[in-house]
Amino acid sequence: MQFTENEFRDYLFNNHKENISDLIVGRRNPINWKSTEFPPLRFLLQKLAEQRINKLLDGLESLIITARELQLEKLGDSTTRLDLFGSSETNGITIIELKKSKQTERQAFTELLAYANHFCSIFPGLKESSITSVLIAPMETRTVRDAFVQELVANNKSLVALIPKDDNGKITLSVYYPDESYYQWFENNLLDDSSMLTVVITFPIIEGWIDDDTLSEDQKIPDYSKDALNIISNEISHRLESEGFHALVYASQKWGEIGQFFPYPNTICVAAINPFSSFRTASYEDTIYGASEQGRLSEIQSIYNQLSDDERKFWLDGIESSFHHRLIISVQEEFQLCFKNKNGSSLDSEISLPDWYGFKTSMIDSVFTHQLDIYLTGLLRLIYMTYISHIYDSKENCIFYHDDLPKYSYDTLRKFLPVWEILRGLGLGEEQT
Structure with missing residues (x-):
């Protein structure tokens, strides 16, 4: 992608405040089990994860991005900034973090989780599962992919990962669905x-x-x-x-x-x-x-x-x-x-x-x-x-x-x-x- 991270953030804010879902491609139906036998746990959890991802994608259709580089301040701590911030009728508070490179996507994922936690601290009673976190990154790092499944399935977080692509000037965000190998340890x-x-x-x-x-x-x-x-x-x-x-x-x-x-x-x-x-x-x-x-x-x-x-x-x-x-x-x-x-x-x-x-x-x-x-x-x-x-x-x-x-x-x-x-x-x- 020829954009820098800042340019890409600004592009989304200036051009897709109310229709970021128009850029999303690659959505598919959840996995299906056709056998008469008991399905393996990994199938049930993969189906559950994919259903949740699709539900969150539905919510992004009503997302309105209201701020970029939103400053988050805590007494005694340094100020941090999240890339894009908004809300939707379905998903509520939505935070978006962008990273273009494989080297920095792990940091972005960690920051996303910290940002969700911050909103829970300033709105007592709010749970992290009530905040939609969107990671826009290559999703090339095994650690990030493993953590994504763990947080989505075992920890009940509301997470979506989108992979940015530039096809001759046409910007798309491809939905990341973890493949079945990421569920294999749920035996x-x-x-x-x-x-x-x-x-x-x-x-x-x-x-x-x-x-x-x-x-x-x-x-x-x-x-x-x-x-x-x-x-x-x-x-x-x-x-x-x-x-x-x-x-x-x-x-x-x-x-x-x-x-x-x-x-x-x-x-x-x-x-x-x-x-x-x-x-x-x-x-x-x-x-x-x-x-x-x-x-x-x-x-x-x-x-x-x-x-x-x-x-x-x-x-x-x-x-x-x-x-x-x-x-x-x-x-x-x-x-x-x-x-x-x-x-x-x-x-x-x-x-x-x-x-x-x-x-x-x-x-x-x-x-x-x-x-x-x-x-x-x-x-x-x-x-x-x-x-x-x-x-x-x-x-x-x-x-x-x-x-x-x-x-x-x-x-x-x-x-x-x-x-x-x-x-x-x-x-x-x-x-x-």
């Missing part, structure tokens, strides 16, 4: 039972507040007990969502005839994706191995090789232990917050870390029980919702949950069995489906 075994960390809190019957099924002739939990247990699960799921855990949360209560033999028949179960699971990443004699894509293991090996001998020995165990600790504390604190009372007494409870497969297949813990609503957070929620959308859009291609598919999709969102079975199916490796 199905991320949902494997061995990749999950389980935290279980059990506690007693609280007469008049959380009673069991012995009070009714039809052997059902009283509605007020269901409501209480579901509220607790929901509150814990909100806490985990805010702290970046990808988890499922549900409450259960042992059947009254069984529960009478247990001091703590009420259960809150949290099963979270463990990013440091030894099933997927482990070391032996200074070699990183695991049930995972070799490219991912090679990247970890590269980091491992640069650590000192003393640090290597406990590195993976240490970061996994820290993850365990954070999850336990978050669940425990939110549970205790739910049981604060006016007289200041605390509720007796027990916490454990059972094996997820063993727990969910246990007759006592998962069969002779009333399973209540299930709540999903983070990637688990995104994956599940994308799959539900997939089976409703293509019912004839659905291998599971087809004949019993409810009329409306909302009826699938909190039911324990379909959530459990769909996530189990999605967690199978492609050679198993």
